[in-house]
Amino acid sequence: MYICHCGKNERSIVCDSTSAGVEFYACESQCGRTLDCGNHKCEALCHPLECIPCSLNPKLITKCPCGKADLSSIEGATERKSCLDPIPTCGKICEKVLSCGQPGKHHLCKSECHEGPCPPCPLTTAVRCRCGNMNQEIACSELTTKADDARCTKKCNKKRSCGRHKCLQLCCIDMDHICPLICNHNLSCGLHKCEEPCHRGNCHQCWRASFEELHCECGASVMFPPIPCGARPPECTKLCSRDHPCGHVPNHTCHSQPECPPCTALTERYCHGNHEVRRKFQVSDTLI
Known part of the structure; x- marks a missing residue:
């Protein structure tokens, strides 16, 4: 049984040459281990070795949230001693690049320097769908895609x-x-x-084929493989070899149809009342 790096999951691994020396594995869960600050959790996926230092560590943050001023240059700023202490702001316009606006001309945040994500943009963006059917101004707060990747319903x-x-x-x-x-x-x-x-x-011809010989009904003619799918039995010039109820020798050739054609041999038949014999009737004929 092997345990993941973050200790939340475990699984069994087949013992072979590839698993020799393996003790831990990386699962797909969030690490969640407490960072060195003792206040925040690691948000990275399960990983080996130590977690990265807390991004809010006072030693790592030397500028205001908008990045325009050093914390040491901000008048009246309180020195941060913990990652939980607020980051002093410079009072200037944020001007971070937002996701709205035209490609290459994205809107900038107009709020004062602030912590956390920027507030919704109050402007509008000219949106043109990719097929060219839709071309209109949409409030940036309602924009769900890039301005050049919008989709219409046409x-x-x-x-x-x-x-x-x-x-x-x-x-x-x-x-x-x-x-x-x-x-x-x-x-x-x-x-x-x-x-x-x-x-x-x-459509193309069926690609399937049979690799068994295909014979005519009597077996005299044969077609050798490969046999195309749906191929009919080969033609045969010999007389039909099937048994016929009339008892006459057939005068038609071997065939693949399920039924033989009517017998054409002449015979004698009684009338329905058995009064007299009629001659030269075919077996398939009906006496009226």
């Missing part, structure tokens, strides 16, 4: 590459419109369906 009505289905993708910028559906049409073999993406034109 459905694309262009035909896909198969020529049968419409794209119907929202805010589409595709050029080829490849159809993601499976063709699923019956192949020429009649046994399998096309597994290719939906396409134009006829």
